[in-house]
Amino acid sequence: MYLGRVIGTVVAERIAAGLEGAKLLLVQPLDDRLAESGPIQVAVDTVQSGPQDLVYLVGSREAALALDPFFVPVDAAIVGIVDQVHAPERRSERPPRGAR
């Protein structure tokens, strides 16, 4: 799971079966300092989030399990709206970038 900032919405007229009616949002993944981390991605929303919200997402197969029906072709789902991030143990220098 990882943090992200909702930066927009995506509308798809034709969409795979099971995804009809799903809300798609454009998300910028963030690291523990809320700095941009990796390319922008499209995620399906399950918590009624909107642009500017700080959220957390789940990726891979578990993203599909957030939806009903759950056997749908998504690989990122927004599963929470973040109120607060408290990270006292992070080091002062920027962590190396890499696979999450």
Next chain:
Amino acid sequence: MRLCRVLGNVVATVKHPAYIGHKLLIVQQVDGDGNDVGASFLAVDTVQAGPGDRVLVMSEGNGVRQILAIGDRVPIRSLIVGIVDQVDVAQVDVEPVGS
């Protein structure tokens, strides 16, 4: 499973029902010497870990569903499953291939 260090926590009120009642922590993967490896990520806590703890993190959905036992539709991928007391790294001299 990955060896990680807990950086802090994330507080959320609005969340998927599977996350209700679970503590969400920010973790950073480390190597045997405690150096950071890769980017930080979020994991659900099952062992009452806190900031600064070295922990064992499982990042596999089927294992998560087995441990949490709250159904088979749980959108949680990373779970903290242990607090690490000690890590010993053996000093083994490996001959480079082709030398």
